[in-house]
Amino acid sequence: MSTNTRFMLSENDIPKYFYNIAADSPIGPTPVLHPQTKEPVTPDFLSAIFPMPIIEQEISSDRYIEIPEEVREIYKLWRPTPLIRALRLEKALNTPAHIYFKYEGVSPSGSHKSNTAVAQAYYNKIAGIKAITTETGAGQWGSALSMACKFFDMQLEVYMVKVSYEQKPARRYLMETFGSKVFASPSMQTHTGRTILAQDPENQGSLGIAISEAVEIAALSNGSKKYSLGSVLNHVLLHQTVIGEEALKQMDLADEYPDVVIGCVGGGSNFSGIAFPFLRENLKNGQRTRLLAVEPISTPSLTRGVYDFDFGDTAKMAPIVKMHTLGHDFMPPAIHAGGLRYHGMAPQLSALYDAELIEAIAIGQIEVFEAASLFAQTEGIIPAPESSHAIHAAINEANEAKEQGEKRVILFNLSGHGHFDLSAYHAFNSGKLENYDYPEEAIKNIKEHLPEINNNQPV
Numbered sequence: 124m125s126t127n128t129r130f131m132l133s134e135n136d137i138p139k140y141f142y143n144i145a146a147d148s149p150i151g152p153t154p155v156l157h158p159q160t161k162e163p164v165t166p167d168f169l170s171a172i173f174p175m176p177i178i179e180q181e182i183s184s185d186r187y188i189e190i191p192e193e194v195r196e197i198y199k200l201w202r203p204t205p206l207i208r209a210l211r212l213e214k215a216l217n218t219p220a221h222i223y224f225k226y227e228g229v230s231p232s233g234s235h236k237s238n239t240a241v242a243q244a245y246y247n248k249i250a251g252i253k254a255i256t257t258e259t260g261a262g263q264w265g266s267a268l269s270m271a272c273k274f275f276d277m278q279l280e281v282y283m284v285k286v287s288y289e290q291k292p293a294r295r296y297l298m299e300t301f302g303s304k305v306f307a308s309p310s311m312q313t314h315t316g317r318t319i320l321a322q323d324p325e326n327q328g329s330l331g332i333a334i335s336e337a338v339e340i341a342a343l344s345n346g347s348k349k350y351s352l353g354s355v356l357n358h359v360l361l362h363q364t365v366i367g368e369e370a371l372k373q374m375d376l377a378d379e380y381p382d383v384v385i386g387c388v389g390g391g392s393n394f395s396g397i398a399f400p401f402l403r404e405n406l407k408n409g410q411r412t413r414l415l416a417v418e419p420i421s422t423p424s425l426t427r428g429v430y431d432f433d434f435g436d437t438a439k440m441a442p443i444v445k446m447h448t449l450g451h452d453f454m455p456p457a458i459h460a461g462g463l464r465y466h467g468m469a470p471q472l473s474a475l476y477d478a479e480l481i482e483a484i485a486i487g488q489i490e491v492f493e494a495a496s497l498f499a500q501t502e503g504i505i506p507a508p509e510s511s512h513a514i515h516a517a518i519n520e521a522n523e524a525k526e527q528g529e530k531r532v533i534l535f536n537l538s539g540h541g542h543f544d545l546s547a548y549h550a551f552n553s554g555k556l557e558n559y560d561y562p563e564e565a566i567k568n569i570k571e572h573l574p575e576i577n578n579n580q581p582v
């Protein structure tokens with residue numbers, strides 16, 4: 124008997140609502156603090172960098188937020204995304220486990236980031252905004268937002284982490300094709316960039332620095348430009364829940380329910396996107412799915428960071444939030460999974476991890492590419508190095524199921540393809556890929572790098 128491999132939904136099944144974990148999370152929101160006063164932020168401060176509809180979503184506790192028709196129309200270009208059973212990988216592992224993956228790499232920019240990019244561009248557009256600034260690491264976020272801004276006829280300025288700007292010029296060409304302006308960060312465009320370059324002309328950049336530059340431009344634009352962030356914040360996690368809502372329906376089509384849901388974590392958005400609808404089923408409907416976040420050992424904010432208040436960016440311009448962090452001035456090594464090189468973690472996800480509703484593990488770069496190769500050679504898809512962290516964990520789960528002789532149903536999010544990462548695959552194939560260890564020195568000193576805040580902040 125042949126087994127079904129692809130579980131497809133129709134356009135009518137594109138979710139009509141984003142799911143807001145804030146409605147069901149047993150942990151209330153922690154305050155967001157102003158970077159200078161260290162007092163809870165006012166809407167005024169936030170509205171200097173974000174449009175009102177985004178701020179409303181950021182603080183909303185409504186369980187469901189309707190997805191605008193204009194956004195759903197654009198989602199039709201790639202949604203619903205397929206849910207695929209990795210039968211050939213299962214066979215190679217000789218495991219009794221069933222492995223499913225949700226494939227977000229079918230979006231035009233090749234990752235899940237288009238889901239929030241289109242929503243954010245739309246909400247900026249209806250607020251009358253004509254230009255947006257943002258940062259990008261490996262370039263996936265910049266690509267996604269470039270497309271979205273072009274669709275809504277808005278200008279986009281992208282601050283791209285210098286090491287990626289140099290290693291991955293193809294991503295820049297893609298952004299420029301959509302009409303965006305791209306700067307290597309640190310740049311000479313901002314006070315932040317000029318200060319860093321004056322002290323260290325060879326600085327390779329980090330997401331924290333690029334965020335500072337993009338925020339600075341928006342904050343000093345007298346309202347003409349707003350800033351957009353591709354992960355971490357509540358509204359971004361909210362938009363990504365379309366992934367998990369579709370996956371719930373598709374698992375139903377497959378007539379199975381996952382024992383474990385897995386995703387890689389940089390700022391936490393693709394993992395939250397697939398996991399939160401399953402967490403809702405755990406919290407409200409008695410399901411007991413394990414939710415497993417996977418990070419690189421070189422940037423282990425969940426597994427080795429501290430849970431405390433920290434700045435969202437390096438230059439201390441972004442708000443202070445309570446999250447798992449390695450310190451806002453942490454400089455991650457240049458791993459190929461550029462999208463996972465962020466010092467912090469989404470506050471909502473951090474709180475759920477702290478409450479032990481989410482599990483996390485950290486994995487090294489070589490192991491990640493071993494898993495990526497096996498996946499490519501069995502399933503035919505070259506996965507993004509970021510997503511390959513989730514693949515590695517899925518393989519681990521399948522091997523464990525085999526040892527224990529149990530049928531385990533595993534679902535992971537394949538957040539993107541790796542077509543722009545082939546030089547990393549080349550390094551791996553020729554035995555030249557570097558491995559990295561835990562950043563022990565930085566981990567030891569995190570506390571000294573956190574802002575001093577009044578710990579009696581209202582919660």
Ligand SMILES: *Cc1c(COP(=O)(O)O)cnc(C)c1O
Pocket residue numbers: 233234235236263264353354355387388389390391392393394462463507509510538539540
């Ligand atoms: C950006 C990116 C990530 C990491 O970001 P999250 O917000 O944690 O999802 C993971 N995978 C891919 C393909 C990315 O582009």
